[in-house]
Amino acid sequence: MRSAIFALGATVFLTLAWPTVAEEEVRNFDDDLERVEEALRSNPGRVMPSAINSCRQQYGYAMKLYHMGMETRARRSLDYCFKTLEIPKDASVEEIAEISQEELRSAAEKEYDKAMALTPDLKNGLAIYRQCAACHQPEGWGRARGGVPQIAGQHKRVVIRQLADFRSANRDSVVMIPYASPEAIGGPQAIADVAGYIDSLEISVGNGKGPGDNLAAGEALYTDYCAECHGANGEGNNAELVPRIQAQHYRYLVRQFEWIRDGKRRNSNEEMVAQIQGFDDRDISAVMDYVSRLQPPEELQAPAGWSNPDFD
Ligand code: HEC
Ligand code: HEC
Numbered sequence: 658m659r660s661a662i663f664a665l666g667a668t669v670f671l672t673l674a675w676p677t678v679a680e681e682e683v684r685n686f687d688d689d690l691e692r693v694e695e696a697l698r699s700n701p702g703r704v705m706p707s708a709i710n711s712c713r714q715q716y717g718y719a720m721k722l723y724h725m726g727m728e729t730r731a732r733r734s735l736d737y738c739f740k741t742l743e744i745p746k747d748a749s750v751e752e753i754a755e756i757s758q759e760e761l762r763s764a765a766e767k768e769y770d771k772a773m774a775l776t777p778d779l780k781n782g783l784a785i786y787r788q789c790a791a792c793h794q795p796e797g798w799g800r801a802r803g804g805v806p807q808i809a810g811q812h813k814r815v816v817i818r819q820l821a822d823f824r825s826a827n828r829d830s831v832v833m834i835p836y837a838s839p840e841a842i843g844g845p846q847a848i849a850d851v852a853g854y855i856d857s858l859e860i861s862v863g864n865g866k867g868p869g870d871n872l873a874a875g876e877a878l879y880t881d882y883c884a885e886c887h888g889a890n891g892e893g894n895n896a897e898l899v900p901r902i903q904a905q906h907y908r909y910l911v912r913q914f915e916w917i918r919d920g921k922r923r924n925s926n927e928e929m930v931a932q933i934q935g936f937d938d939r940d941i942s943a944v945m946d947y948v949s950r951l952q953p954p955e956e957l958q959a960p961a962g963w964s965n966p967d968f969d
Contacts, residue, residue, distance in 0.1 A: 686723065686731070687870075690716075693738045701741025703826035703834055758923065761944070765818075765884040765924070770818045771845035771901035777853025783967050785842050785851040792832070795968035796959065797858040802931035803908025810957050812895035816852035822924040829923070859959035865906035867946025875947030880939055882932055883948075891951035899926075903951035904909040910945040940954070 669808065684853035694717055697709060715789075719734035738744070793799055797809030808816065822835040835841060842851065879891075887893055891903030916922040918933050936944070952958065 658933040668704055684764075685734075685875060686728070689732075689735050689739075690719070692744060693735060693742070694874045696738070696742045696744045701831065702893055704742055708741045711742050715905065736926070738930040758827075759820055761825050761850060761923070765821045766820040767829040768824065768845055768848070768906075769818050770853070770948055772821065773814065775846050775849040777813075777849045779850065779857065781847070781855050782850035782852070782854030786854050787846055787968075788836060788841070789851065790968065792836075795965040796861065796963070797855055798861040798864070799906060801863070801910070802912075803865050803906040803912065807861060807864055807911045808855050810860040810953060811855060811901055812893055813852045813856040814895050814898050816855050817848050818898055819924075820848045820852065822876075825906075827924045829921070831934040858965070859963060860904055860953050860957050861959050862904050862952050864904045865908055865948060866949045867942060869946060871943040872947050872950070874940075875943035875945070878936075879947050883944065886926075886929065890953075891948050891952065901953070902948050905949060907945055907949040909950055911941055925966040 693712065696713065696839065697716070715734040715737045719738075720729045722728075722731035722734065725934060790797075792805045794805075794810055797807065799807040803859075819828065821836050823830060823833050824839065826834070839847075842848075871896040883891075886897075886899050887902055888899075891901065891905075892902035893899045913922065914933070917925045918936060920930070
């Protein structure tokens with residue numbers, strides 16, 4: 658609302674009050690404003706909401722300062738936005754609006770390939786994992802209510818791929834992205850290390866389960882629509898990059914499934930997306946309830962009362 662008023666003010670000002678300003682300059686300032694506005698909408702750098710908020714504020718100042726004739730200071734405020742929103746300076750508005758799926762995907766693939774070629778250093782993996790444990794817990798079990806997934810025992814390739822996707826903004830998560838970033842943990846070697854460590858953690862079967870009222874239907878759906886990729890028991894497939902979903906928290910499964918179905922999770926498997934278009938809420942609940950109760954083989958399960966000795 659406030660910026661709308663500023664915007665109106667600036668337009669009136671530009672067209673009526675200061676006709677002597679070189680047209681070139683006016684256009685550039687307006688172009689920059691437009692690019693910042695577009696970036697506020699589309700968030701091309703996938704930056705944190707706090708960065709968006711502080712840019713919004715600077716955007717307001719820029720309008721005000723420009724209006725008052727302080728163009729240099731106004732530009733400084735806009736420059737701040739270019740920096741915090743990670744807008745490429747030389748790109749046009751159109752190019753920013755379309756940082757394409759293809760580009761995101763190929764950046765992620767490059768990093769995935771690099772990390773895959775490296776041998777994980779598990780000691781460094783643990784050192785990195787200590788930061789992850791704040792949310793994923795020392796054991797990697799996440800939260801039973803599903804806000805944070807269990808990642809213990811997830812296939813190494815899957816973890817590397819998901820981390821590479823978060824880092825290149827090929828998968829969204831305002832929570833995960835800053836922690837997975839190269840600034841936070843380092844380059845491809847760091848991804849390989851932490852993925853190796855996560856793979857070695859034992860899996861909890863005390864995960865969050867569904868309501869348990871429609872399991873037969875869930876099993877039938879699972880067998881017909883999921884087992885060919887995720888395996889008879891939800892064990893996934895490291896070589897094929899299919900995630901382990903057995904013993905995952907019910908609510909996390911439901912959320913991810915809906916995001917994948919609706920295209921909100923950009924890095925999804927296209928075949929899976931096609932396969933699940935017809936699922937309604939009741940089907941999703943039934944199949945995820947069933948999946949949340951599938952268990953890994955005993956040798957991958959954490960014994961009762963186990964806690965991660967690396968954190969003692
Ligand atoms: C501030 C909390 C937080 C921290 C710290 C954190 N994560 Fe996460 N992580 C999450 C949440 C929440 C999700 C689920 C994102 C979503 O809903 O798509 C997630 C998802 C993931 C996934 C994808 C799991 C899947 O099933 O696809 C991986 C892998 C992962 N995190 C690894 C890590 C690693 C490695 C670190 C440390 C470098 C880390 N996380 C730090 C909260 C966190
Ligand atoms: C054609 C193969 C295929 C089929 C069929 C398929 N999936 Fe997937 N699924 C994948 C792949 C590959 C991924 C990982 C890529 C991604 O991130 O979307 C995935 C990801 C997922 C995830 C996200 C896991 C995570 O850790 O974040 C869930 C949940 C899931 N699938 C559930 C299902 C269910 C339930 C069905 C059946 C109704 C199903 N999938 C059918 C291949 C498939």
